[in-house]
Amino acid sequence: MNKPIGTLEELRSAASEHQLHTIEVAVPDTQGHLRGKRVPVDRFLDSVHRSGVNVADAMFVFDMQNDLPDNEFVNMETGYLDTHIVPDLTTGRILTHRPGYGLVFGDAMDEHGKPHPLAPRNVLASQIARCRAQGLDPLVATELEFFLCRPDWTPVQSHIQYSSLTDGMEFETVLADMRAALLGAGMEVEGSNAEYGSGQFEINTGPADAMTAADNTVLFKSILKQVAMQHGYRATFMPKPWADNAGSGMHVHTSLQGADGNVFAYCEDGEPNDTMRRWAAGMLHHAGALTFLGAPTSNGPKRIRPYTFAPTHVTWGLDNRTVLARCVVESGSAANRVEYRSAGADANPYLVIAGLLAAGMDGLDQQRDPGAMSVGDVYGTPGDAEALPTDLASAIAAYSGSDLAAALGDTFSRSYVSIAEAEVALAAEHNPDRDDVNDWERERFIEHC
Ligand code: GLU
Ligand code: MG
Numbered sequence: 282m283n284k285p286i287g288t289l290e291e292l293r294s295a296a297s298e299h300q301l302h303t304i305e306v307a308v309p310d311t312q313g314h315l316r317g318k319r320v321p322v323d324r325f326l327d328s329v330h331r332s333g334v335n336v337a338d339a340m341f342v343f344d345m346q347n348d349l350p351d352n353e354f355v356n357m358e359t360g361y362l363d364t365h366i367v368p369d370l371t372t373g374r375i376l377t378h379r380p381g382y383g384l385v386f387g388d389a390m391d392e393h394g395k396p397h398p399l400a401p402r403n404v405l406a407s408q409i410a411r412c413r414a415q416g417l418d419p420l421v422a423t424e425l426e427f428f429l430c431r432p433d434w435t436p437v438q439s440h441i442q443y444s445s446l447t448d449g450m451e452f453e454t455v456l457a458d459m460r461a462a463l464l465g466a467g468m469e470v471e472g473s474n475a476e477y478g479s480g481q482f483e484i485n486t487g488p489a490d491a492m493t494a495a496d497n498t499v500l501f502k503s504i505l506k507q508v509a510m511q512h513g514y515r516a517t518f519m520p521k522p523w524a525d526n527a528g529s530g531m532h533v534h535t536s537l538q539g540a541d542g543n544v545f546a547y548c549e550d551g552e553p554n555d556t557m558r559r560w561a562a563g564m565l566h567h568a569g570a571l572t573f574l575g576a577p578t579s580n581g582p583k584r585i586r587p588y589t590f591a592p593t594h595v596t597w598g599l600d601n602r603t604v605l606a607r608c609v610v611e612s613g614s615a616a617n618r619v620e621y622r623s624a625g626a627d628a629n630p631y632l633v634i635a636g637l638l639a640a641g642m643d644g645l646d647q648q649r650d651p652g653a654m655s656v657g658d659v660y661g662t663p664g665d666a667e668a669l670p671t672d673l674a675s676a677i678a679a680y681s682g683s684d685l686a687a688a689l690g691d692t693f694s695r696s697y698v699s700i701a702e703a704e705v706a707l708a709a710e711h712n713p714d715r716d717d718v719n720d721w722e723r724e725r726f727i728e729h730c
Contacts, residue, residue, distance in 0.1 A: 285467045285493060286373030289330055296322050296383060299375050305384040306333070308366050309401055309499045310340040311700065313629035314729060317366065317387065325385075330370060333387065335363035341389075341399035342696060345578065345729050350703030354399065354696050364397050365390040372496055377465025378458065378508050384466075386496050398692040401631035402492070407690070408638040409491050415645075417537040417544065419638055420618075421494035425626045426476050426483045426529035427505060428522060429455065430515040434727050436480025436526065437514065444474040452482075455512045459484060462504045468497050477590065478527025488534065488618075491634055498531070498630035519730040520576065520625030521583040524718045528584030528591055529626035531575070534609075535560070535637055536618040545617040547610045551599075552654070553617070561597050561606045561619045562651035563644020564637060568595045568605060568623070569679030570686065572670045574636040575624030577701050579673045579708035580726050583716060584625050586671070587660040592622050594666040596655040603659040605669070606651070623669065627730035632689070632697075639688040672715050674705050 286292050295301070304325040307317040318334040339361045342352040355361065366387035376382040389400035396403040412419050429437045429452060442448035460470045469487030476483045484505070486497055502518055509516035521528045537544045537560070545557040553561070564571065576582045584591050590602050598604040607620040619641075624633045643649070655666070670676040677698055680686050686694035711721040 283464060283467055283469050284489070285371065285496070286375075287371045289326070289370050292370065292373040292383070292385070293326055295373065295375060296326065299383070300381060301375070301383045302381045303383070304329075305382060306366055306368055306387050307384050308336060308340070308387050308389055309629070309631060310343060311399065311401060311629065311697065312343065312345055312729070313401070313499050313502070313627070313631070315499055315503050316340050322383070330368050333365055333367045335365055338362050338364040338397070338399070341397065342700065344700055344703060345726055350700055352696055352699055354692060362392055364400070365394075372493075374466040374500065376462070376504070378462035378504060378511065384500070398690055399696050401629050402495070404689055404693050405492060405495055405631040405635040408635040408642075411642055412537065412638055415642070417539055419491040420488045420536045420538055421491045421634055422486065422488040422534040423494060423498045423630055424483065424485055424532040424534070425498065425501065425518065426478070426481055427516050427518050427626060428478070428480045428529065429482055429509060430480065430517060432513065432515060434515060434517070434723065438480045441477060441479050442475055443477045449475055455509060455514060456482065456484070458512070459505050459508045462508050463501060466500055466504060468501065476527065478529075481527055481529065491638065495630040495634050515728070517727045517730060518626035519723070519726045520581045520627050521718055522723060522727055524583070524716055528589055530584070530591055530622065531624045531626045531628055531630065531633065533621045533624060533633055533637055534618045535621070535641065543615050543617055545610065545619070547612045547614070547617065553608045553610045556645065557608060557610065557617065557619065558651050559644040559649050560641040561608060561644070562649035563640040563642065563647075564606050564619065564621055565595050565597060565651055566644065566649055567636070567640035567683070567685045568667070569670060570683040571621075571636050571640060572623060573676040573680035573701070574632050575628045576673070576676055577628065577697070578704050578726065579712070580718065580722055581625040581627060582670060582672045582676055583718060585623070585669055592659070592669065594659055594663040594668055596659050596663070596666045597651050598655045598659075601655065601659070604655050627726065635689055636685060639685055643684070643688070673701060673708065677701050677705065
C-alpha cells in the first residue's frame with residue numbers, strides 16, 4: 282500500500298534514491314495552507330530532523346490574504362512569537378512533480394514547549410487521542426472537487442460532461458500528472474473523473490488514519506495547484522467560485538477500527554448497526570456547529586443551496602446524495618463508513634475531521650439516536666429536518682459557545698471565530714449579497730482556497 286515514509290532511516294535512503302536536495306518542513310496553518318521552511322537535505326538529515334525550525338505564530342491567525350485581523354491570543358502585544366516546528370518523522374513524502382524535493386510535516390509547539398493550541402494539527406491530534414483512548418482508531422478519506430482554470434481564472438470548459446472518458450481529453454495530461462504526483466507523494470489514488478460542473482474535476486484518494494488523511498488533503502491541494510501551474514493552468518478549491526456553476530465540496534468518510542476491524546456493520550434489516558447509527562447521530566446533533574468548520578468564510582455557505590448535491594438539511598440516509606450524513610453500509614463489507622457531505626473544498630481538513638471525530642464520539646458516549654432516515658429527494662421534502670446555516674454569521678452563531686467549540690478547545694475556538702467575524706465584516710462591506718459571488722470575493726479566495 283502506498284503510504285508516507287515512516288522513519289528517519291527510510292527517509293535517508295529515499296533521499297539518496299530520489300537524489301533529494303531539499304526537504305520542506307511543512308506546517309498547515311489555520312486556513313489549511315502549507316507553510317514552513319525549505320532546508321538542504323543534508324542539514325535536515327544531520328540536525329534539523331531533531332532540532333526543528335521556527336516560523337512566526339502569525340500563521341495561525343492569518344486570513345486567506347495573510348492579513349492579521351485582531352486576535353486576543355496572537356497580536357502586536359504578544360510580539361508574534363516564533364513557534365517551534367518539530368518534524369514528525371512518520372510523515373515523509375517525495376514530491377515527484379518537483380524532482381529533488383521531499384516534505385516532512387511538523388508539529389507546532391508554543392513558547393512553553395507544549396503543543397500550540399492554535400495549530401490545526403494539534404487540534405486534530407487531541408480528538409484522535411480521545412478516540413484511541415476508547416480503543417477506536419478512526420479511518421478517514423476526504424473527497425475533494427476543484428475547478429481547473431485558465432490563467433485568468435475562467436474555468437477550462439463551459440459545458441458539463443460528467444465522468445466522460447471521451448470529452449475533455451485535452452486536460453487528461455494535466456490530470457494524469459496530478460494522479461502521478463499524488464502517488465509519488467505516498468497517497469493511494471483511486472481514480473479521477475470530470476465532475477458535474479463546467480471545468481470541475483475530482484480525484485479520489487484512499488482512506489488512511491485520521492492524521493495522515495488530513496496531511497494528505499492539504500498536500501493534495503498544494504500538489505494539484507502546482508501541477509496545474511506547471512501546465513499553464515490554475516486549480517481552485519474555492520467552494521463556490523461562480524453563483525451559476527457547481528460548488529466544490531470536501532466529502533469526509535469516517536469509520537472506526539476496533540480490535541477486530543471496522544466496528545461499523547450492516548444489520549439484517551439493511552440498516553447500519555448501533556455504533557454506526559450513534560456515530561452519525563453525533564454528527565447530526567452537532568451539524569450546525571460543524572457547518573462553521575466546513576464553511577469558514579463568506580463564500581462557503583453559498584454552496585449550501587437546494588439541488589446542488591450539497592446538503593441543506595440535518596438528515597441521514599443510505600445511498601442518497603441529497604442527505605448530510607450518507608451511511609455506506611453493505612453486508613460483509615470492511616468499507617462501511619459515514620460520509621459527511623457538508624464541508625466545502627476550502628475547509629481546513631484537520632479542523633473538519635477533528636470536529637467530526639468530536640461529534641461522532643459524543644454520539645457514542647451519549648448513545649444518540651439519529652431518528653428516522655431520509656429517503657428520496659430531501660431538497661423537495663425535508664420534512665421537519667432542521668435547515669443548515671446558509672450564511673457565515675449564522676454558521677458562526679451555531680458554533681460559538683457550542684459543546685463542539687469547547688471540545689476543540691476554548692482558545693482555538695475563540696481565535697477561529699474571531700478570524701471569521703472579520704470575514705463577516707469584510708463581506709458586509711464588499712459583497713452583502715447572500716447568493717451572488719462578485720469579483721471582490723473571487724479575488725479574495727480563488728487563488729489560495
Ligand atoms: N459538488 C457537490 C458539492 O458541492 C457534490 C457533488 C457530488 O455528489 O459529488 O458538494
Ligand atoms: Mg463529487
